[in-house]
Amino acid sequence: MNIVADATAFATVADVVRGRTPVSPQDRELMDWIAKRYGVSVVAVLADRGRLPREPNRLRVAVWLETDAEAARFDSKGGNYDSKKQRVIGTRVLADLSEDEPMPFVVPQSFAGEARSDIYLHFTPQDIERIKAELAHPLIRAVRIWTGAVVFLETDAQVAQFAESAERERWTDVIWRAIHKKDEFGAVPREAFSIRVDSEQTFQEKFEGNRYYYFL
Numbered sequence: 001m002n003i004v005a006d007a008t009a010f011a012t013v014a015d016v017v018r019g020r021t022p023v024s025p026q027d028r029e030l031m032d033w034i035a036k037r038y039g040v041s042v043v044a045v046l047a048d049r050g051r052l053p054r055e056p057n058r059l060r061v062a063v064w065l066e067t068d069a070e071a072a073r074f075d076s077k078g079g080n081y082d083s084k085k086q087r088v089i090g091t092r093v094l095a096d097l098s099e100d101e102p103m104p105f106v107v108p109q110s111f112a113g114e115a116r117s118d119i120y121l122h123f124t125p126q127d128i129e130r131i132k133a134e135l136a137h138p139l140i141r142a143v144r145i146w147t148g149a150v151v152f153l154e155t156d157a158q159v160a161q162f163a164e165s166a167e168r169e170r171w172t173d174v175i176w177r178a179i180h181k182k183d184e185f186g187a188v189p190r191e192a193f194s195i196r197v198d199s200e201q202t203f204q205e206k207f208e209g210n211r212y213y214y215f216l
Contacts, residue, residue: 010114013044013064017111017185026096033092034063038073038085041066043111052105059104061093067112074108081108115187119179120145127178134174137167141200147215149175150196152203159199168197 015021023031023044031042044064051060065071076082086106093104123145131143135151142152151171153159162168176193207214 009046009048009062009109010118012046013111014115014118014185016044030092030096034089037088040070040073047104055102055105058102059093060107061090061104062107062109063089064109064111066110068110071108071110071113081106112185112187115183115185117147119182119188120147122182123178131175131178134178135171137171143175144211145175145179146211148196149179150198150214151175152198152200154199155201156199159197159202162197168195171195171197 012021016023027045030045034040034045035042042063043066046062046064047059048062049059050056052058063074065074074082074085087103089106090104093106094101128143128145132140135143139153139158140151141154144150144152153162172193172195175195176188176190179188179193180190203209203214
């Protein structure tokens with residue numbers, strides 16, 4: 001199993017999905033075992049160390065699932081990881097390791113979710129300006145794309161005006177097309193995409209004009 005730094009994990013998995021990086025027979029066997037047992041599509045399994053503060057040498061195994069829904073199957077009803085599934089997969093991983101390892105910490109990961117985040121992170125100021133130019137609406141003050149897409153108008157009253165309108169749908173189409181151009185893996189289907197319309201008034205008054213607080 002490849003030991004991969006967390007910062008490069010998505011790029012590594014993306015190359016597996018592209019077919020540029022081969023999967024070892026051992027990893028393929030593990031992926032097929034997980035897929036068959038839980039009825040999911042596994043695109044990769046990666047491991048790293050140093051991510052668990054109290055156990056820095058403990059192996060963490062990321063099971064990369066194709067979709068958000070598949071990754072969610074590995075959550076418990078309380079919102080944490082399903083510990084039983086973690087133990088079952090961890091035990092299976094240990095069977096492949098020659099070292100005397102403690103039980104690995106198994107983490108489900110959505111490839112589609114990470115692909116979306118990667119798209120949003122690569123929007124440049126020039127990309128945003130092109131979107132604003134195509135939107136071409138006098139009430140639009142800003143467009144921000146971070147963990148999602150938000151069109152900012154000036155006031156809350158203006159937001160209410162466009163709550164359900166053909167113009168808002170046009171804005172959604174314009175922004176989705178810009179995202180789609182960067183969407184190599186089909187992670188943002190049009191039918192699942194929506195934008196948020198908010199006001200600079202709310203952004204400044206409730207979030208101190210801080211993008212981090214707003215998208216938290």
